Amino acid sequence: MEIKDIRRLLDAVAAADVNEFSYETGDFKLTVRRSLRSNPDLVHGRSTDLEILCRGDSSLDSPPVPDVIPNLAGQSEASSVTPDLYEVRAPIVGTFYAAPAPEVPPYVKVGDRVEEGTVLCIIEAMKLMNEIEAERAGTVVEILVRNEEPVEYGQALFRIEPQ
């Protein structure tokens, strides 16, 4: 199963308004559980975060779950899946750099607190270095892309729990 298939599956799951979805074939298994809170009208809801388990598919070995989220840059659909997090997405096509130079530490790591405007990474395109900044203050929960990896438009880069 390819990334885009999984991505389409997730779209379909979201659209179908199901609560839990699991898919298993051969040595491949996919489970999706959706937060009860995905429906804003619901009052009592523990935030069961989106949970994705993929095993046995080498194309997903690393990083764990990079591409799986639909590309919805500039929109906040992510909230429908992970209401308490926001995702920083690639605004351009290019190469992701976690640090300003090879020998220096990365701009941010998991657990770091960032302010609005904190530089999170660089995306290089056409020899131009584009600094990507946090839009809101919060804590870095996950980094979804590895250093020097190519990213497409709208690809999720960081998950940040807002303050």
Next chain:
Amino acid sequence: MEIKDIRRLLDAVAAADVNEFSYETGDFKLTVRRSLRSNPDLVHGRSTDLEILCRGDSSLDSPPVPDVIPNLAGQSEASSVTPDLYEVRAPIVGTFYAAPAPEVPPYVKVGDRVEEGTVLCIIEAMKLMNEIEAERAGTVVEILVRNEEPVEYGQALFRIEPQ
């Protein structure tokens, strides 16, 4: 099973308003559970525990296509529509004659009682006159074809209410 099939399955699940769906065939297994709250009527947990289990039947992939075949000569499907009647159908292609000759009265008319073996009409094919007989005793309720009309194989000719 391909993604688009799964997607269609999900659509079907959504449309069917079921609560849980699981599908398993060979080494393939699919489970879908739906939020109770996605259906406002079910908020208070009056969940109809509809469970679909399909095993190894690839024909499930297809949406149920109504098999509307009107011409079913020699069978009694008509009973599904008019349970108390049976239909006499054309066993050959030809021209329907209600009477043995132009100037004489028809073999039968509506309201006539017929016995098993009563001649109901003639179908002419290739200059041969084929007498069509009643298979059971009863009362002629309806004559569905007009004199000298061409009939195709399996076409309903008479409706008869059995004794």
Next chain:
Amino acid sequence: MFKKILIANRGEVALRILRAARELGIQVVVAYSQSDESSLPVLLADEAICIGPAPASKSYLNVRNLLSAAILTGAEAIHPGYGFLAENAEFAQKCEEHNLVFIGPRPESISQIGDKANARRLALQAGVSVAPGSDPFAGIEEAYSIAESIGYPVMLKASAGGGGRGMRVVHSPSDLRRQVQRAQEEARASFGNPELYMERLIEEPKHVEIQVFGDGQGEVVHFFERDCSIQRRYQKVLEEAPSTLSAEVLSPVAKAAVRLAHYVKYRGAGTCEFLIDREGRFYFSEMNTRIQVEHPVTEMVTGFDLVQEQFRVAAGLGLSLKQGQIKTSGHAIEVRVNAEDPDSDFRPCPGTITDLHWPGGPGIRVDSHVYAGYRIPPDYDSLIAKIIAWAPTRDEAIPRLRRALEETVIDGVKTSIPFHLRVLDNAFYQRGAIFTDFVGRRME
């Protein structure tokens, strides 16, 4: 030209005939069995008339109902397609008796040529070479002596044969009796006639056939050859035109086919099948007195519509073209897409097609009667589509066909497409080293 015709067939060939008729402005009546009621030809017909229940013996082979249907709907002619009654001389005769034009050869041509042993004799009379062999033989002792004089290995064939049934290879005298018995049983079961004859086996031949067209007065043209060497159990899997053989080899074959068709004053479309050995010697094997499944490859390299030409000849308008006007250009390859599982010994897979997407783009032709939601009835053969690719050269036609097959989506049933892809990917196939033993020798 006819105003209205009746199609006494089903599936892709019924649709093929319907298309040709419609383009000529002819009204179409489709005769169908109860299990074909929602088939595409029925849905597209000007009129459709049910002629019997699902079993072919009671519908597509039901002469009386077919003739009644034609008469009742006012059709002037009947197109039999291929299979079913297409090579039935009695049916052709009955059409004539009822003032219906049978779109095909005269009844007497069908019976003359339909008898394979007799067709051999006609070929010899017309000066066309046949494989060394026999007239039909009566007993096993005669079989031994004929086989001895021809020389082993020999091929047993049914006089009434076709489609590979009744055919058996015999390598030595010790095997003869058993194979004769089996072949006779098969021939009796398939054709109701156990008569056999035998021919010297041509080893590793190419199966090449010539498309001919006669006006019934003795004028005959040919539309060059098709190479049908890719076969599985004597069933064609993939056909192409032109053959990879040289013009020096092929030109005498086409001339021989024309000679035979001319000799019998053939009317309409016919195909003379030949085996060609590695030295380029060719042997007439049989003539099919109908349009062939694989006629589209000829249409794609010549540009002519052979079914429309059948209509013209049947309507008494004569041949619309002279030999000099018929040229071939480029290369065409057809695959027969069957609803069958190549991983389970090609077991037929009737069922409902849940999703369907045909290939498109340059050089691709699709002939198919199926659609998304269509249920393939279990009552007939498993052919669901012919996909044909044309390109300027064979080397371009192969990747084009490959690309088209990869684009094709047929969900709900298994198809033979994976097998076709394996043929196209085979290095022997790609360099044209294809003989009738290709599937057995190069793929299994």
Next chain:
Amino acid sequence: MFKKILIANRGEVALRILRAARELGIQVVVAYSQSDESSLPVLLADEAICIGPAPASKSYLNVRNLLSAAILTGAEAIHPGYGFLAENAEFAQKCEEHNLVFIGPRPESISQIGDKANARRLALQAGVSVAPGSDPFAGIEEAYSIAESIGYPVMLKASAGGGGRGMRVVHSPSDLRRQVQRAQEEARASFGNPELYMERLIEEPKHVEIQVFGDGQGEVVHFFERDCSIQRRYQKVLEEAPSTLSAEVLSPVAKAAVRLAHYVKYRGAGTCEFLIDREGRFYFSEMNTRIQVEHPVTEMVTGFDLVQEQFRVAAGLGLSLKQGQIKTSGHAIEVRVNAEDPDSDFRPCPGTITDLHWPGGPGIRVDSHVYAGYRIPPDYDSLIAKIIAWAPTRDEAIPRLRRALEETVIDGVKTSIPFHLRVLDNAFYQRGAIFTDFVGRRME
């Protein structure tokens, strides 16, 4: 030949390019916008990369993202298709700067020829006749005097024009000022450049275009003409090849096109558009420096794959054929099936295609990126398919195309097919009496 290319386009042309590449064994990267994620070219691609959100200005016109996508995926060349960046000299230039082959003409050719007024000058220098007219004019007074010297009626055109935008007919001096103002506004809005020039109006002309191909060194071949006279609001509706004009009229037109392409040492595929008046005089109007939407009709009558030829020329392999090898055979007609409602002033009808069945059989080609279940995004043009029919003659191609359109099922959206059927049924169309005013004069 390239190992991997990137397609910087969407819809049917992206699929067309993908097919050509695949047949040549080239890997394909499809760059797509977020609203095209489930489009057929993306699903069929070897790799796909999202280059922006739905609006074309942010995706298919986003030069930086397209170049990054090509570089990151290791593509060696970019095929721009038609529309979007296909005739953007700056994009072609940027490709060169990043060592990416732009599959099209040199950037300087694009800018030379893209300026319509400049293209007129080049044509005159190459000895190709243009309609009597002007260099761009500055003020309205100059416009009056030019119009006076050319003679009314005149046609206003935008220097940066294309697709009919900025075009206006002026019948008398009293109308000139108003029409100049309107045309300037439209040209500014459409192209960011209000510059206009004018030409004498050719009354009731045929729109005939010549497909040319250059190797960039001065060698140029042509693939004969296409007749695109059937237009609605300057948009082509139906195209065919060959034209119904005689070879005596057409041969000098093709020679003129070759002369112009040779003069500018044109590289790759291009189309020279001409108007031909009732006396057979022809006037160059513009050159399109890309593959055209209607290129399949040329492919069907010549048998060559023009997109594959683009790849060969771009890869530096030169032209694969000489003029003498290019012949036409038969007649091809294409309709552009748009998702629009011909009963409601051709209003676009985006939506989801719920059921789909393409036509098949002899002589039919379908180029389409849609499938059953596909949602047509509202963000781009409404072309959903091209259906092309080929037959030995025009009189056979018309009923064949008609038959194919009648077989076509596209549920869920309205399409222009009913309008195409009306064109095919029109007696003036059938006898080839087609001029650019056909739709207005013969159908409304």
